[in-house]
């Protein structure tokens with residue numbers, strides 16, 4: 560059993576991670592400022608043995624009493640919709656917030672786990688993306704607040720590893736979806752499912768030919784744990800390598816929900832990556848492989864969003 564601090568523990572992936580750690584018998588201290596995380600997610604876990612929650616903004620510093628075996632950094636707004644609303648906060652949490660969590664790991668002699676992102680590859684000119692690809696990021700565009708914060712986070716993590724000998728692990732997360740996403744999160748899977756359930760038009764940005772590779776949340780978390788428990792510093796891509804166009808996703812959502820919603824085409828956001836697909840050769844060497852296919856995952860996620868809409872969830 561380990562005692563693990565999960566920063567961003569009330570968020571979409573944070574909630575799945577806390578559940579998985581508790582299920583394997585770890586003690587979890589979730590910290591979150593609840594800006595994009597939800598108190599409701601914390602309430603789900605509140606009475607589980609081994610779970611505690613601290614309302615903390617990691618930008619202000621993190622003090623945790625007692626021993627800590629690992630610090631896992633999932634703290635950041637992560638939807639392109641958030642990039643426009645809180646750009647400076649995203650830069651702060653990716654820089655100062657990450658530094659404060661690295662300092663906590665250093666002080667506690669704990670392992671540090673950095674959740675980085677496929678956004679470090681920007682609009683990639685190599686396809687699929689391997690970890691050795693350095694990326695193609697517009698440093699001043701609207702996405703740069705997240706992309707560059709996460710690139711800085713990787714650099715800072717490596718600097719603490721090299722300078723202070725902190726034991727670090729890094730994953731690069733590709734598009735992930737599932738229960739506990741915010742319905743108004745603005746990302747494509749949550750948008751399409753909620754639009755379909757509410758009979759509203761599905762908003763395809765651009766002509767929908769851009770691709771993404773969608774990983775179901777529990778698969779993603781299994782990948783995190785494989786990396787956390789491994790000897791690889793990383794970074795390691797963790798995502799599902801099956802690629803779909805956004806238009807294919809829209810049609811899949813319509814089929815699964817049985818919705819009569821129309822598809823409507825709206826302007827493509829600035830710097831929207833044209834294609835994205837992880838090369839997961841490295842992650843596979845840890846014995847990890849995503850299991851859920853898109854149809855099954857969209858079915859599960861639809862059932863969860865439906866339960867939120869009708870109040871039964």
Ligand code: UDP
Nearest residue numbers: 639745746747748750762763764769805831
């Ligand atoms: N997208 C879309 N309609 C939406 C939301 C997103 O067509 O309502 C597109 C978006 O332009 C991008 C892809 O879906 O090409 C994935 O967007 P998301 O915001 O989920 O994540 P990203 O991969 O861009 O970080």
